[in-house]
Amino acid sequence: MTYQSIKGFRDILPDESARWQWMEGIIHALMHRYGCGEVRLPIVEATDLFSRGVGQGTDIVGKEMYTFLDRSVPPESLTLRPELTASAARAYVQHSIAQAQQLARWYYIGPMFRYEQPQAGRYRQFHQFGMEIYGSPHPEADAEVILAGADLLGALGIRNYRLRINSLGEPDERTAYRTELLSYLREHEAELSPESVRRMEQNPLRVLDSKREQDVAATAGAPRMSDFLGEESRVHFEATLALVREAGIEPVIDHRLVRGLDYYTRTAFEFQGMDLGAQDALGGGGRYDRLIEEVGGKPAPSVGFSFGMERLLIAAEAAGALPAPAPEIDAYVIGLDDASRRWAMGAAGRLRSHGIAAECDLLRRSLKAQMRDANRKGARCAVIVGESELAAREAQVKNLGAGEQKSVPFDELPEAVAAIVNAG
RNA sequence: GCGGGUGUAGCUCAGUUGGUUAGAGCGUCUGAUUGUGGCUCAGAAGGUCGUGGGUUCAAAUCCCAUCACUCGCCCCA
Numbered sequence: 001m002t003y004q005s006i007k008g009f010r011d012i013l014p015d016e017s018a019r020w021q022w023m024e025g026i027i028h029a030l031m032h033r034y035g036c037g038e039v040r041l042p043i044v045e046a047t048d049l050f051s052r053g054v055g056q057g058t059d060i061v062g063k064e065m066y067t068f069l070d071r072s073v074p075p076e077s078l079t080l081r082p083e084l085t086a087s088a089a090r091a092y093v094q095h096s097i098a099q100a101q102q103l104a105r106w107y108y109i110g111p112m113f114r115y116e117q118p119q120a121g122r123y124r125q126f127h128q129f130g131m132e133i134y135g136s137p138h139p140e141a142d143a144e145v146i147l148a149g150a151d152l153l154g155a156l157g158i159r160n161y162r163l164r165i166n167s168l169g170e171p172d173e174r175t176a177y178r179t180e181l182l183s184y185l186r187e188h189e190a191e192l193s194p195e196s197v198r199r200m201e202q203n204p205l206r207v208l209d210s211k212r213e214q215d216v217a218a219t220a221g222a223p224r225m226s227d228f229l230g231e232e233s234r235v236h237f238e239a240t241l242a243l244v245r246e247a248g249i250e251p252v253i254d255h256r257l258v259r260g261l262d263y264y265t266r267t268a269f270e271f272q273g274m275d276l277g278a279q280d281a282l283g284g285g286g287r288y289d290r291l292i293e294e295v296g297g298k299p300a301p302s303v304g305f306s307f308g309m310e311r312l313l314i315a316a317e318a319a320g321a322l323p324a325p326a327p328e329i330d331a332y333v334i335g336l337d338d339a340s341r342r343w344a345m346g347a348a349g350r351l352r353s354h355g356i357a358a359e360c361d362l363l364r365r366s367l368k369a370q371m372r373d374a375n376r377k378g379a380r381c382a383v384i385v386g387e388s389e390l391a392a393r394e395a396q397v398k399n400l401g402a403g404e405q406k407s408v409p410f411d412e413l414p415e416a417v418a419a420i421v422n423a424g
Numbered sequence: 425g426c427g428g429g430u431g432u433a434g435c436u437c438a439g440u441u442g443g444u445u446a447g448a449g450c451g452u453c454u455g456a457u458u459g460u461g462g463c464u465c466a467g468a469a470g471g472u473c474g475u476g477g478g479u480u481c482a483a484a485u486c487c488c489a490u491c492a493c494u495c496g497c498c499c500c501a
Contacts, residue, residue: 004492022445059499063425112501116427118442121494128501211497259500281501336459371451371461379461386459390435400461 005284008124015325019313026155027109027129030402034264035146036131041087043111047077053086053295055262057203057253064114072164080113080175085263085288085304086131086295092416093297103135109309120277121311130285138299139236142287143243145303149271149283150249156312157321158273161282165269167237167256168205169229171290174265177228184222191218224255233266240267256308263288263401267303275318283307297417327378330421333360334370336386343385347395347413354414356421375400381420383413 005011012020031038040198051061052090060082081087088106091097097104105226109129113142118124131148133141142231146163153161168174182204191198196207196215229237230366244251251269258269263381276282284304292300316322333348335341344360350359367384374382383395398405399420 007492064499113499116499117453117497118493119497122500126501131501206499209499211499261500278496279500282501306501311501334460367459368452368455369460375461380462384460388459390466396460398460402463405460 005371006124006314006339010123010125015066018325019322020309023156023312023316025107026180026323027152027408030148030155031107031131034105036107036146039088039106040110041084041091041106041108042081042223044078044080045087045090047079049086049090049295050079050082053089053291054083058261059113060261064116065161066113066115069235077081077110080203082112082114083114083261083306084108084130085132085261085306086129088130088304089291089295089297089302092134092300092302093295097134098292098298098300101135103133106132108132108136109227113332119279121308121314122132123310128306129309129312132304134300134302136303137233137289139239139243141303142342143247143286144235146240146244146251147247149269149285149305150247152307153271153312155313156316157319158161158275158282158312159319160313161315162272162274163244163269164249164254164257164272165241165244165250165267166254166256167229167233167266168264168268169225170232170265171234172227173228173230174205177223177225180223180228181205181208185219188218190370194207205258209258211403214361218354219256220386223376236266240320259284259286263291263294265289265418269305271307273311273315275315276315279311282315283320299356322337327380328357329359329374329377329379330357331381331383331417332370332374332377332379333358333383334367334385336367336384338392340385343390344383347383347410351417352412354418356414356417358417381417383417396401 007336037234047065047067050065054060056062065082066080068078070078088108090389091102107130108128112128113125115124116122121147125363129152131145146165150163153159168391169177182200185192185196185200185204185207189200191214192200192207193210193212193214197213199208201330205216207248208222210216241251241253242377257268257270261271262285264288268284270284271282273280279354281303285303287301287303289299289301291302291364292298295346313322331351333351335344341360341364348358349362359379361373371382379400381400382398384398389395393410394407395410397408397413
């Protein structure tokens with residue numbers, strides 16, 4: 001094998017892409033029901049957009065971006081998108097969406113790129129589906145987004161998950177909390193893991209979502225963000241929770257939920273899959289009221305989420321929700337000699353124009369081999385034509401499910417085939 | 425960036441304490457009356473044993489290196 005796809009990048013072959021098409025169909029239909037329009041955004045953006053939008057202190061910006069210089073003079077630093085929230089915000093500002101409409105509902109689907117060590121459910125090129133709502137500062141928008149996420153999981157047959165939620169407050173509230181947390185962490189520095197000690201000065205909140213038992217124990221008595229929320233933030237959080245509960249979903253309030261992106265304000269949530277490996281976040285999101293401003297627009301509140309599509313497929317498979325593979329074709333048109341093979345190609349074309357998935361042999365194979373092929377591909381019927389059929393202008397049409405075969409005049413072929421196909 | 429595991433046919437895997445032409449199942453192809461699929465039966469094709477060194481009379485098997493894949497830490501989707 002001389003060439004191989006590079007580490008963390010992979011091919012999705014036809015058997016697997018059928019699953020992707022299934023999932024994408026569900027997503028598009030769901031988003032249509034939520035009144036969301038799809039945005040298709042560039043794969044590449046100015047590096048600066050991500051470092052500003054995602055946040056300097058994040059792992060994504062710090063060590064995971066695919067960044068390169070292009071050929072312009074002087075060279076420009078570009079980056080393969082590691083996520084799409086910043087790009088969407090850029091597009092929202094660039095196209096003055098806020099001027100045209102007070103509220104905007106967007107969604108996106110596509111590949112993202114992060115340079116990390118691949119493992120179960122984590123790739124360097126992976127795919128996200130995300131939803132963004134711009135313009136509403138109210139908890140209804142937070143709830144709308146969360147419920148859409150839950151709706152998606154339901155539509156994919158995924159039930160084994162939990163919704164964790166927290167409020168990270170307004171920037172000044174978070175700053176006050178951060179100071180308190182940091183002093184707590186300093187007092188307990190000896191009990192923390194070396195990684196957390198290193199991280200705590202730069203971003204103390206992150207210490208909270210360390211998985212190490214050592215860190216979990218050491219931070220058990222740490223101050224909680226919820227005690228630092230102002231009145232408005234508290235009311236907003238409570239209202240969001242109430243709306244979510246009213247829809248029949250019971251979130252787990254998790255004081256340690258911080259999430260790795262700097263732009264969150266107030267609501268942060270995560271759908272945690274229970275059938276995944278160590279990478280168990282199916283999706284996550286929250287509110288980011290400062291982001292639009294951060295990328296140069298007039299302030300506009302926004303909430304959104306993103307889901308990892310590879311992980312959704314893993315979870316859907318674990319739930320046994322994946323659809324059975326569909327037959328590759330409806331009808332297989334078989335010719336026996338040169339003249340009838342020519343006829344078969346034309347007949348297949350006529351069937352296709354009637355909306356029937358039709359195929360004929362391209363390998364000049366024997367009748368038996370063609371029949372085998374038809375069967376393997378799940379064809380409902382075979383159309384067989386040889387010398388005598390050509391002369392009589394009648395084809396043998398065999399129902400491969402029932403095993404019955406009859407003569408059908410060429411003119412009536414599409415109807416006869418359709419009858420068999422639709423009967424199944 | 426740091427740990428653990430695994431690399432044998434297209435796929436899933438056997439391969440006994442080193443010992444002849446490296447095996448199975450599935451899949452693929454062909455055939456079992458002339459122009460008829462599935463089930464069954466018979467046969468065939470298909471492998472530099474990840475790669476490169478080393479030890480040995482002899483290496484898929486032992487040693488070293490390297491690469492790839494994989495699981496975990498970290499972080500996230």
